Amino acid sequence: xxxxxxxxxxxxxxxxxxxxxxxxxxxxxxxxxxxxxxxxxxxxxxxxxxxxxxxxxxxxxxxxxxxxxxxxxxxxxxxxxxxxxxxxxxxxxxxxxxxxxxxxxxx
Amino acid sequence: xxxxxxxxxxxxxxxxxxxxxxxxxxxxxxxxxxxxxxxxxxxxxxxxxxxxxxxxxxxxxxxxxxxxxxxxxxxxxxxxxxxxxxxxxxxxxxxxxxxxxxxxxxxxxxxxxxxxxxxxxxxxxxxxxxxxxxxxxxxxxxxxxxxxxxxxxxxxxxxxxxxxxxxxxxxxxxxxxxxxxxxxxxxxxxxxxxxxxxxxxxxxxxxxxxxxxxxxxxxxxxxxxxxxxxxxxx
Numbered sequence: 001x002x003x004x005x006x007x008x009x010x011x012x013x014x015x016x017x018x019x020x021x022x023x024x025x026x027x028x029x030x031x032x033x034x035x036x037x038x039x040x041x042x043x044x045x046x047x048x049x050x051x052x053x054x055x056x057x058x059x060x061x062x063x064x065x066x067x068x069x070x071x072x073x074x075x076x077x078x079x080x081x082x083x084x085x086x087x088x089x090x091x092x093x094x095x096x097x098x099x100x101x102x103x104x105x106x107x
Numbered sequence: 108x109x110x111x112x113x114x115x116x117x118x119x120x121x122x123x124x125x126x127x128x129x130x131x132x133x134x135x136x137x138x139x140x141x142x143x144x145x146x147x148x149x150x151x152x153x154x155x156x157x158x159x160x161x162x163x164x165x166x167x168x169x170x171x172x173x174x175x176x177x178x179x180x181x182x183x184x185x186x187x188x189x190x191x192x193x194x195x196x197x198x199x200x201x202x203x204x205x206x207x208x209x210x211x212x213x214x215x216x217x218x219x220x221x222x223x224x225x226x227x228x229x230x231x232x233x234x235x236x237x238x239x240x241x242x243x244x245x246x247x248x249x250x251x252x253x254x255x256x257x258x259x260x261x262x263x264x265x266x267x268x269x270x271x272x273x274x275x276x277x278x279x280x281x282x283x284x285x286x287x288x289x290x291x292x293x294x295x296x297x298x299x300x301x302x303x304x305x306x307x308x309x310x311x312x313x314x315x316x317x318x319x320x321x322x323x324x325x326x327x328x329x330x331x332x333x334x335x336x337x338x339x340x341x
Contacts, residue, residue, distance in 0.1 A: 012185045037197075043325060047191040062278045
């Protein structure tokens with residue numbers, strides 16, 4: 001099993017580095033003022049948004065044990081705190097962890 | 108070789124009100140605990156974060172191992188969930204490239220591309236001269252990567268003390284951090300539409316294909332945002 005785990009880790013990291021590596025190769029030919037760059041910029045933000053929305057709406061792992069309405073409420077409240085604290089990122093993140101732990105313990 | 112002044116400037120990005128340290132730390136504490144429960148040793152857990160340093164990839168690896176997936180299936184699953192790193196790299200590296208800088212810096216430091224380091228760099232690059240950006244970026248990357256490795260160790264050691272409710276609390280921190288960062292980044296028409304449409308289409312395509320929904324949804328959302336933005340002056 002021990003050698004298996006090492007191989008799995010190496011396969012995982014290779015699958016991850018591949019996209020980063022190919023990204024640099026492509027980037028060598030793309031100017032930051034080009035249309036291509038702006039398109040990829042949109043694609044980067046939209047895939048990120050898609051990933052995060054998927055994690056919140058269709059979570060795998062421990063988040064899936066919390067009802068979706070609770071996840072939704074925590075997200076809304078945390079974003080509100082983000083704005084109330086003039087875009088401080090520490091407060092909403094701390095708040096979200098504490099409030100969701102409490103919701104999950106007592107509801 | 109690496110300008111230490113800009114390296115440190117980037118490294119210090121993990122302090123202050125915009126700090127990714129808490130979010131990154133929380134999620135890698137959860138990974139550390141998860142890997143321990145999967146039967147990893149502490150060395151293997153550190154090795155995993157050290158080499159992969161992309162949270163969704165590590166999660167997919169853990170899930171695949173749980174169901175006993177083959178190596179090729181693990182490779183495909185991880186590649187699919189981390190393929191978003193390709194457009195992220197293409198959308199970042201042209202901002203950092205400078206003829207006076209050696210190429211190896213780019214091929215090595217692309218390992219640091221993960222959502223939090225990427226969003227910080229996107230938020231700050233305009234304040235740094237182009238020639239110095241790569242050193243600034245290596246500073247950000249080293250800092251966030253170190254936090255991730257350190258948190259993995261904490262999570263591994265503390266896993267016996269973390270109950271289910273605490274792990275649920277840890278799991279929400281990273282998405283909240285990313286949501287706030289993304290909202291903060293919505294300064295142009297293209298980025299705003301990308302974020303909003305991506306948020307809608309990503310989950311919508313989940314009903315078609317859970318594996319491909321991020322790439323399909325992201326591709327369509329990003330392309331629409333690009334076209335709309337080009338017509339309306341970005």
